[in-house]
Ligand code: SF4
């Protein structure tokens with residue numbers, strides 16, 4: 353399988369071993385982004401890098417596996433139950449008699465939201481968490497030119513969120 357080297361700038365300590373071992377000069381760029389046109393995927397840079405800053409990634413990713421309806425239904429049911437539990441925790445936080453209980457319930461609500469988000473990701477949905485992402489999704493839903501966009505699923509997702 354054809355692979356490319358990708359450098360994580362945040363981890364790079366600039367000791368330049370990757371420049372030394374790369375036979376094509378792909379690692380030696382002005383902007384620190386490894387040049388995929390020159391990279392032959394040998395992996396020498398990733399092996400040499402002492403910071404773990406370089407990863408080898410496939411040139412092409414396999415298509416996402418289709419999930420059966422049963423699995424999707426289960427994931428949706430679990431996500432819905434997490435949403436209910438989050439709501440309950442928030443209601444309990446509102447009526448909390450002590451600061452400790454308030455903070456505990458807010459933490460439970462945050463934890464339920466994270467679990468719900470993980471489940472939605474596993475279900476294969478994009479997760480529009482921010483207002484910007486939601487606005488973008490809405491824009492795509494409203495765009496009649498966007499052929500093949502799963503409009504109904506996107507609407508359902510926005511409704512659930
Ligand atoms: S070897 Fe690793 S740490 Fe050194 S310059 Fe290359 S990417 Fe950065």
Ligand code: SF4
Pocket residue numbers: 356357373374375376377378379386390391392393394395396397398
């Ligand atoms: S994988 Fe090989 S060719 Fe590609 S950047 Fe690393 S050392 Fe150079």
